[in-house]
Amino acid sequence: MTNIILRGCNGKMGQVIADIVEADDDAVIVAGIDVSQNRVAKFPVYQSFQKCNVKADVIIDFSAPVNVEEMLDFAKSQGIGIVLCTTGLSKEQLAIIDEASREIPIFRSANMSMGINLITKLVQEATYILADAGYDIEIVERHHNKKVDAPSGTALALADAINQVLNNEYEYKFDRSADRVARSKKEIGISAVRGGTIVGEHEVIFAGTDEVIEIKHTAYSKAVFAKGAVQAAKFLPGKPAGMYRMSDMMD
Numbered sequence: 001m002t003n004i005i006l007r008g009c010n011g012k013m014g015q016v017i018a019d020i021v022e023a024d025d026d027a028v029i030v031a032g033i034d035v036s037q038n039r040v041a042k043f044p045v046y047q048s049f050q051k052c053n054v055k056a057d058v059i060i061d062f063s064a065p066v067n068v069e070e071m072l073d074f075a076k077s078q079g080i081g082i083v084l085c086t087t088g089l090s091k092e093q094l095a096i097i098d099e100a101s102r103e104i105p106i107f108r109s110a111n112m113s114m115g116i117n118l119i120t121k122l123v124q125e126a127t128y129i130l131a132d133a134g135y136d137i138e139i140v141e142r143h144h145n146k147k148v149d150a151p152s153g154t155a156l157a158l159a160d161a162i163n164q165v166l167n168n169e170y171e172y173k174f175d176r177s178a179d180r181v182a183r184s185k186k187e188i189g190i191s192a193v194r195g196g197t198i199v200g201e202h203e204v205i206f207a208g209t210d211e212v213i214e215i216k217h218t219a220y221s222k223a224v225f226a227k228g229a230v231q232a233a234k235f236l237p238g239k240p241a242g243m244y245r246m247s248d249m250m251d
């Protein structure tokens with residue numbers, strides 16, 4: 001049985017995770033952490049880790065990029081791992097998280113769906129062939145109108161995966177409105193669309209002379225992310241300290 005503390009339990013993803021775990025015989029949510037106390041859960045909910053003394057095997061985090069230190073301190077004090085799904089983390093926060101992964105196992109992925117893990121590999125393969133052939137690379141992501149961070153963590157992760165193939169020589173271009181110049185070869189354009197209830201779409205465009213290749217992933221429900229996070233929560237307990245990715249679990 002995997003005992004889970006769910007940070008962000010009263011949010012949209014938190015509620016989907018709670019439903020999925022309730023139907024799972026091998027996992028249970030033993031506590032929730034949420035600054036908002038807007039609903040009644042089937043487990044105790046605390047406003048912060050400081051107020052929580054519940055023992056668990058792992059934390060799942062779908063919240064906001066604030067007070068990350070508090071969560072890391074709690075996990076270190078209990079010697080448990082974190083499945084970190086929150087996006088929009090700053091460089092400084094990412095550095096603190098990397099540091100903590102020397103003491104505890106941390107599974108961080110901006111996108112817990114299996115499909116994004118797969119298309120990341122396809123996109124890297126395509127980049128390897130097409131960048132040298134002069135194709136321009138652009139990423140377009142689309143999400144619901146409640147999403148606060150832009151571009152999405154997944155778009156940034158896809159850009160990083162592409163740039164890794166390109167020896168990290170390409171720059172990210174988030175906005176062209178201030179420029180009156182043609183696009184440079186060594187850039188990856190990243191555009192964010194927000195509207196309605198779009199769950200999550202990521203499209204990588206390779207635009208060449210007279211032809212375009214597009215690799216796209218569409219999530220039709222938040223359950224694809226939640227299932228991956230619960231799977232990661234079962235995978236992590238007992239693992240040595242370190243940083244884990246979707247590929248570690250899939251492989």
Ligand SMILES: NC(=O)c1ccc[n+]([C@@H]2O[C@H](COP(=O)([O-])OP(=O)(O)OC[C@H]3O[C@@H](n4cnc5c(N)ncnc54)[C@H](O)[C@@H]3O)[C@@H](O)[C@H]2O)c1
Nearest residue numbers: 008010011012013034035036063064085087110111112225
């Ligand atoms: N990795 C993935 O696959 C994936 C998938 C979907 C969403 N996300 C990310 O997960 C996060 C949450 O998404 P959402 O749609 O559920 O958002 P949401 O706004 O609906 O929910 C966030 C919840 O976190 C709570 N919260 C905010 N600050 C907190 C804090 N300091 N401590 C505890 N709780 C806090 C809020 O009160 C809210 O209930 C976002 O960063 C989003 O980008 C990641």
Ligand SMILES: O=C(O)C1=N[C@H](C(=O)O)CCC1
Nearest residue numbers: 087110111147152153154200
């Ligand atoms: O709904 C969200 O918010 C999502 N955020 C992740 C991101 O920023 O990449 C993954 C998709 C859904």
